[in-house]
Amino acid sequence: MPATVDAPADAPLLQVRDLRTWFLTDAGPVRAVDGVSFDLHRGETLGIVGESGSGKSVCAKSIMRLLDEPARIVEGTILFRGRDLAHLDEEGIRAVRGREIAMVFQDPMTSLNPVLRIARQLVEAMTAHGRFTVAAARTRAIDLLRRMGVSAPERAVQSYPHQFSGGMRQRVMLAMGFSNEPSLLIADEPTTALDVTIQAQILDLLRELNADYGTAVILISHDLGVIANVCARVLVMYAGEVVEEGAPEDLLTDPRHPYTWALLHAAPRLDAETEDRRLVTIEGQPPDPRAWPEGCRFRARCPFAVGKCAEHPALLPVGPGRATRCWVTQDGGPLHPPGRVSAQAAPATTAHPAPLLQVEDVQKHFALPSDGLFAPHRLLRAVDGVSLQVMRGETVGLVGESGCGKSTLARLVTRLYEPTGGRIVFDGHDITHASQADIRPLRRRMQMIFQDPYASLNPRMSVGEILAGPLKLHGIVAGDAAARTRVRELLDLVGLPARNAERFPHEFSGGQRQRISIARALAVGPDFVVADEPISALDVNIQAQIINLMVDLQERLGLTYLFIAHDLAVVRHICDRIVVLYLGKVMEVARAADLFARPLHPYTRTLISAAPVPDPRVERTRRRVPMKGEPPSAISPPSGCRFRTRCPVAEAHCAAEEPPLMAMAGGQMVACHFPGRI
């Protein structure tokens, strides 16, 4: 231990007081973090939750002083073991970084140096602070990787980062973070870029490391489930401030700030049965950080706001270990649960027996560049024999980890790609190998919504041009005036003011862009819409708004959806039937409620168990089925059952014979030799 001026043993490890980090831009100060105070004790796990722009990442970077111009800590203190990090000189802060406070970032793909071997990066991290010799650091690097769950660490340290998957790199990052035995680890969205099964592994690891080494952890996430899973205390941030603080047991079951309340109710729950597919959302956008509103910053969007909210509330205690920045709950009263919008007699949407889309044993193999001049081309079997049906008026969900082929399947169905084999029939038309010209008339009936709202709209075209293009191409309207009228109707349909037609995509937020993207898909009046992860790039509240919009549109226009997502709770919430994909094959097909009530395939079972629930009490009672390892490569998939390499119940038979997709009771279908064994 270095000679630090340690305060009494019970003093907090980290004391942040009235921290303000502003971006001093040409257009005036952006008050990203605006008065944050909190304590963190030794070995404690603290979660910081909030939507993008709430200041949670800037807060973490301020502690590490990883701020680039024009960001600056303009006020406040960050007391860490008797030193004020906010006012430490460069040399002083460098001694703290990595040695006493370590940080793990969101994107494991870019946070490791691609041209250096893992060993070199780990060794440098340790020798930089002069605590280890190179030889000692090397041995320790191997031990640490083993501790982080990297198999064959002796070989792994010789690898380059690109040879590792995202989950493995995050393990390396954690090894690097723990290499100097820091007393605080800051993890900024460490699992956001990972699949849910890998996320569960990393969160387990974080919990174990916290318990074994006694390292305090600050975990930043937008996902209440992740926070509830790891943290003993939670801060909720909104508009640069902490708005609520407390233990997850209290905060997530009885929120005392309307924003926490809104966050909690906007996310669909894996463990909750709902009649209505609409979610509770709050209106409007987060305020502008250049000019926070007077009074309570949440007031404009708050469903509980009262007259007193014109005055800015302080973070005041409302119970043991709890505090909230709200006038409404100051008297100790809870916030009432949301009044459900009465489910308007939803027409029995489902069950027209005629399939609108029929996919039979469809395959898509991509040829990869060969290793040498004479080496044979390798094939990436992205989709390898998938059959499914989508009935008129229903919503079919497609779930699986990244690389399972769900996005490829979406592009096969919409014929952006041509299948390598199999058959695709859309409403009686065989479109398997139809040319783009032949398929053009069908494009009016079959549309797609894309994942990335920042890439799916042409930045050089105004919203009006984006929406009028399809109308003119298909001759839906005659003349410019009619097109303008229709564009206004479309914007109105997706809940955007009509005057937006003149504006360009960059002027809109992610959620608004996704509405424009939906309007574009609806412009041609389709009856079938493929939605490829339409909400995964959005904040929780915006996700709920988009889900509500899609549900509304389905009822009003009688749409049929093929909904692709990796978030099981979302899929469960809005889908009638769910298809589970793994490595290009269908593992299980079932009605949504059945799939979650009794999953028959071990893969489905592990997927469900890996998804976190934002309620620590429920978390404790859930049965966990850990998934081993990482998904194998689709270039050389395992023999027999593709899931067998990670399956907890696999037997020798599974490697020899591939299980067919068998029909079970209640219309459930499963491809497993031992359905329901786990």
Next chain:
Amino acid sequence: MSGIAQRIVVPVVASPSRRWLRRYGLAAAGAAIIVAWLLLAIFAPWAAPYDPNFVDVAGRLKPPSSVHWLGTDALGRDVASRIIYGARISLLVGFTVVLIGGLFGTLLGGAAAYMRGWAEEALMRLTDLVFCFPPIILAMAIAAALGIGTGNTMIAMLVVWWPKFSRLARSLVITQRSLEYVEAAQTIGFGPAHILLRQILPNAVGPLIVLVTLDLGNAILVFAGLSFLGLGVVPPTAEWGAMVAEGRELVQQWWVATFPGIAILSVVMGFNFVGDGLRDWLDPHARNR
């Protein structure tokens, strides 16, 4: 809350006009130079004090004076007038070569990148072939084969000029092609020509404009080089490269070669300043600094 905003002293950054000057000052200077040369070229008959081809053997190799501001050459022709008329040819050749070469190269490279497959492969190998030779040597060889003359030299330059635009357009289209708005246009049913010309190329135009601007100076330089080597213009046409060539052995009469050289230098620098400024302006990262 406004109380806090007042209490915290926000450091004052440079005033907007100072910042503008720091960022775009050179570009503005470059633009001024280019505009000045364009005006001189367009209004050459009025701007030039003498007929550029008027031979006055008695007044040959006169140093700069109030009569001949930049002196006279070996045939007694006024250097200033010849430089002003020379701007016409230099700018005309520069713009023609870069705009035609740029348009042709961009369309070819863009279409190849969008179609992929063998078309892309064939085009890239063709550009490799052109890139194998130093551009000025290849242009010299072609110009010499075609015969001396401004038109032939321009054709020679076009042959070596388009590949770099093809390369750049290809890489730009490949980046855009993978974005979801292109897939969205395909799902709506737009054809390849519409998607390439109306959707992708407008998004790729920024770097192309920068390359065009930076390249204008380069083209003028190469053309002057070819003329210097005796390939560009037919004598007695006034042209900067040829004028430098005529003056290169007149060590005592420095003004004959120096002033056309300065003219070349100023135009090339002008285009480079404008190109750099455009690049900064189009790059959102550099812009917010």
